[in-house]
Amino acid sequence: MSRGLKILLVEKNVNPGGYLSSFKRGDFIFDSAVDCFSGIEKGGLISNVLKLLDVDSQVHFVRVDPIRVSMFPNLKVSVDSDINTYMDKLMAIFPSEAAAIRGFFKRASMVYDELQIAINKLISGEFELNIISPNILKLMYSSYEELLVEYITDYRLKAVLSDRCTFVGLPPSKASAFSMIALMMSYFKFGAYRPVGGFQKLANVFVDGIRKNGGKAIFGTEAKQIILDKQNYCTGVKCDNGDEYTTRYIISNADFNHTFRSIMGGKYSSFARDMTENIGSSTSFFIVYAGIMGDAGKYSSIGYYPSYDMEGFFSPDKTFKEDTTIGITIASIEDKSRVPADCNTIVLHEMADGSRWDCVDKSKCTGAVLKKAESIIPDIMDRIVVLDSATPQTLQRYTGNYHALHLAGDRRRCSRG
Structure with a gap:
């Protein structure tokens, strides 16, 4: 829009956001799925977008520090927002791996800096493919496990450095090394934040920015078809209420399966099949939202890992067992506007196979996660x-x-059934 383009947003739900949304139960405000994100500090992607839309003063954020606390057997590691503090902490726990830790994060920092240069070039309109360095390309086609093996020998440290794999829903052997570095380093470079009052605030502000800059947002209407011309160029969308809109550019925020199999008329269904079979997909989640009375501790983002078997946590038959991992978000620790006095919001994430929910006892699963x-x-x-x-x-x-x-964290050459 800063370059004269006007956006039309078509959203099937009555509110914007998708995963980036919030809802109320009683007097408690819960975020639907997101724990926290980076990009709020100066130079960060979200900060830049909010400024381009001229709505940066309409939403406020609280910083999450430590970014995460990972709890392993006999070991609790807080991921400090300062990377040097975090490295010092790891080297104190794993002194024999000190050189490896320094080498790992030196490479991660270099790759992320190269990524930021490419992003800034893209935003400024100066992007060219040769800006992407061989360093980045290599890691795009490598698994995170392969990267770890280059540096780390202690199996416990490998697990600790893989604690964010549960964010992308893929084990180290299937997660892209590049995606994992981008995820980890973004928090060190641009901090971890949540919007005051919940993520719905941010989604609403993005919509305000679209409208403020001459765009339009339509809710409660689903884009049912992407219109193709005779040369198979996308020229517009048709909505389920019969309305049609022409456009020069289309971005589908639906997943690849729905986009290629359905709203493009089935002509490109083979694309969806090939992506499912050859690239694979990450796991989904079962999420519990609990508003509680009283104290909830001092850490607002926690990863619970009852073993160091990071690969094993992603096995479908491990779901809801006592020895599987869960993620915990307690956003009310930093943001009291979400809760009544002396209360807290607890959001629990358990990885779960998205295809096995026809005959599952939801209350039993809720109880297992709470336990x-x-x-x-x-x-x-x-x-x-x-x-x-x-x-x-x-x-x-x-x-x-x-x-x-x-598909966000998957390396391109892996396959997941």
Whole structure:
């Protein structure tokens, strides 16, 4: 829009955001799926977009520091926002790996700096393919596990450095090395933040920015078809209410399966099949939302790992077992506007196969997740004021993602059944 383009946003839900949304249960505000993100500090991608839309003063953020606390057997590691502090902490725990830790993060920093140069060139309109360095290209086609093996020998340290694999829903052997570096380093470079009052605030501000700059947003209407001309160029969209809109450019925020199989008329269904078979998809999540009375600790982003078997956590038959991982977000620790006095919001994420929910006992799954959370937040089940949960089918209904899966962190040459 800063270059004269006007945006039309067509959204099937009545509110914007998808995963980047919030909802209320009683007097508690819960974020639907997102823990925190980077890009808010000066030079960050989200900061730049908000300024381009001239809405940067309409939303406020709280910083999350430490970014994450990872709890392993007999080991708790806080991921400090300052990378040097974090490295010092790791080297104190794993002194024999000190040189390897320095080498790993030196390379990660170099790759991320090269990525930022490419992004800035893209934003300024100066982007060329030769800007992408061989360093980046190599890691795009390597797994995160392959990168770790180049530097790290201690299996515990490998697990600690893989704690964010659960964010992308892929084990180290399938997650892209490049994607994992981009994820990890973005928090060190641009901080970890949440919008005050919930992520819905940010989604709403983006819509305000679109409208403020001459664009239009339509809600409660689904884009049912991408219109193709005789040369198979995309020229517009047709909505489920019969309205049609012409455009020069189209970005589909639906997943690849729905885009190629359905809204492009099925002509490119083979693309979806090939991507599913040859690239693969990450796991989905079962999410529990609990508003509780009383204290919830001092860390607002926690990863619970009852073993160091990071690969094993991603096995479909491990779901809801006592020895599987969960993620915990307690956004009310930094943001009291989300809760009544002396209360907290607890959001629990358990990885789950998105295709197996026809005959699953939702209440039983909720209980299993809460039971694991009690080892970190004592007596949580006795202090619940409001309780809700979302299955992968819930996520699919709101986002349109096939089995609520995605490709964001997958390396291109891997396959996931």
